Amino acid sequence: MKKNQIALTTSLIFTLILIPRTVYAMHIAEGFLPMKWAGFWTVLAVPFLIISVKKVNNILKDEAPGIKMLLALAGAFIFVLSSLKLPSLTGSCSHATGIGLGAILFGPWPMVLLGTIVLIFQALLLAHGGITTLGANLFAMAIVGSFVAYGLFKLARKVGVPVWASVFVAASVSNFFTYIITAGQLAAAFPGNSGFMASLIKFLSVFAFTQIPLAIVEGLLTVLVFNIIQEYSKNELDELSIISRRQRHEFS
Amino acid sequence: MSLAKKNLIIILLILIVVITPLIIKRNAEFLGADGMAENMITEINPQYTAWFSNIWEPPSGEIESLLFALQAAIGAGFLGYYIGLQKGKNKGNNDRQDKK
Numbered sequence: 001m002k003k004n005q006i007a008l009t010t011s012l013i014f015t016l017i018l019i020p021r022t023v024y025a026m027h028i029a030e031g032f033l034p035m036k037w038a039g040f041w042t043v044l045a046v047p048f049l050i051i052s053v054k055k056v057n058n059i060l061k062d063e064a065p066g067i068k069m070l071l072a073l074a075g076a077f078i079f080v081l082s083s084l085k086l087p088s089l090t091g092s093c094s095h096a097t098g099i100g101l102g103a104i105l106f107g108p109w110p111m112v113l114l115g116t117i118v119l120i121f122q123a124l125l126l127a128h129g130g131i132t133t134l135g136a137n138l139f140a141m142a143i144v145g146s147f148v149a150y151g152l153f154k155l156a157r158k159v160g161v162p163v164w165a166s167v168f169v170a171a172s173v174s175n176f177f178t179y180i181i182t183a184g185q186l187a188a189a190f191p192g193n194s195g196f197m198a199s200l201i202k203f204l205s206v207f208a209f210t211q212i213p214l215a216i217v218e219g220l221l222t223v224l225v226f227n228i229i230q231e232y233s234k235n236e237l238d239e240l241s242i243i244s245r246r247q248r249h250e251f252s
Numbered sequence: 253m254s255l256a257k258k259n260l261i262i263i264l265l266i267l268i269v270v271i272t273p274l275i276i277k278r279n280a281e282f283l284g285a286d287g288m289a290e291n292m293i294t295e296i297n298p299q300y301t302a303w304f305s306n307i308w309e310p311p312s313g314e315i316e317s318l319l320f321a322l323q324a325a326i327g328a329g330f331l332g333y334y335i336g337l338q339k340g341k342n343k344g345n346n347d348r349q350d351k352k
Contacts, residue, residue: 132303
């Protein structure tokens with residue numbers, strides 16, 4: 001009996017990895033959340049967006065030009081990464097989010113607005129994602145994604161993980177979480193006959209495997225750019241107190 | 253380790269992760285279309301129809317890739333500008349200190 005289960009699970013995992021299948025592990029498409037759920041996620045996302053606009057305004061008003069440039073860099077990074085559709089081992093494509101870098105540098109709040117800008121750009125010009133699903137996609141990518149990245153980075157640094165590894169873990173797990181949340185949102189909206197959990201497993205089985213290699217790429221790209229910032233923008237980093245003086249000595 | 257060396261290793265790792273699927277899954281379609289959402293959702297809930305469609309859609313795959321390339325170019329353009337600027341600033345500061 002047990003042997004059978006193990007065999008079944010292994011073959012299931014193998015099928016998931018080996019059989020080419022089409023996956024839409026990206027943002028939820030326009031009109032593909034029932035009105036009730038579209039409204040729910042929008043209402044949930046709006047307060048975050050309002051706080052985010054205030055935070056970004058404060059940065060633009062009070063901070064030095066170097067810090068503003070760094071914020072623009074975080075935005076540019078989201079632009080590049082969310083346009084990179086990368087192949088995955090499941091034989092389908094998905095893309096990075098780029099949220100992690102900015103969340104690590106500026107904390108989670110400013111990223112909500114930057115993420116919104118990119119999502120609106122893609123929804124209006126690329127028919128990728130949508131206006132009705134903006135709230136849900138925003139929640140998954142810009143809100144959960146940035147809070148996870150920020151929280152993990154802080155946690156990893158606290159327990160003494162090196163900066164580069166903390167950046168890697170924060171960015172890749174943030175990418176992975178975005179898609180777990182998306183799967184959860186779809187499962188909640190489409191529980192089918194067998195209920196939320198069954199539906200969630202169905203959506204997750206498709207999302208999770210595709211996303212793992214992409215999460216790794218996202219982590220690597222974030223470390224790449226973070227290394228450059230660490231080398232050439234030491235003053236700005238000090239100002240952001242991401243890396244205290246003591247820690248910088250450890251790593252230079 | 254110097255920055256260039258560190259980042260060279262990272263770029264190699266990225267290439268490995270990105271290219272491996274293309275070699276292992278030669279016959280895969282590598283689709284990622286949003287339209288496929290329909291399939292999974294209608295499989296679970298056959299009655300569901302999208303109640304809103306995109307306000308505007310790129311008329312062809314070419315236009316779509318144009319806009320995606322534009323998006324990447326805007327982002328990458330600024331990234332390059334920023335890195336060059338910071339590098340130049342640092343060099344300028346160091347040169348000034350050397351003269352003193």
